[in-house]
Amino acid sequence: MPLYEYYCSNCQSKFELLVSHKHADDIVCMKCHSEKVRRLLSVFAAPRSDVATADGSDSAPSMGSCGCGGGGCGCH
Ligand SMILES: [Zn+2]
Incomplete structure (x- = not known):
């Protein structure tokens, strides 16, 4: 389960x-x-979320960097 x-x-x-x-x-x-x-x-993504989304959310540095396992947190 993801941590929100x-x-x-x-x-x-x-x-x-x-x-x-x-x-x-x-x-x-x-x-x-x-x-x-x-x-x-x-x-998991909060400390760098502003940076990750500043230039487009699709260009996240690496899949799963938020720790949600993919899609669970809505940041993918
Ligand atoms: Zn309250």
Whole structure:
């Protein structure tokens, strides 16, 4: 299962969650249980995600660099 990072706009907190892809958009905040959460890029890709997508998302340095195993994180 991929590890996702979520941001809650209700309590302005970020949290990480292991979740299957089909449930990735059906998440509530771990702290305030708000549904106002949005999924961020995988934490594996987060440090370099801005660089990777700056010149086109199709030119990612290497497949699987985000650690999602391919497609799970939506960055491919
Ligand atoms: Zn919250």
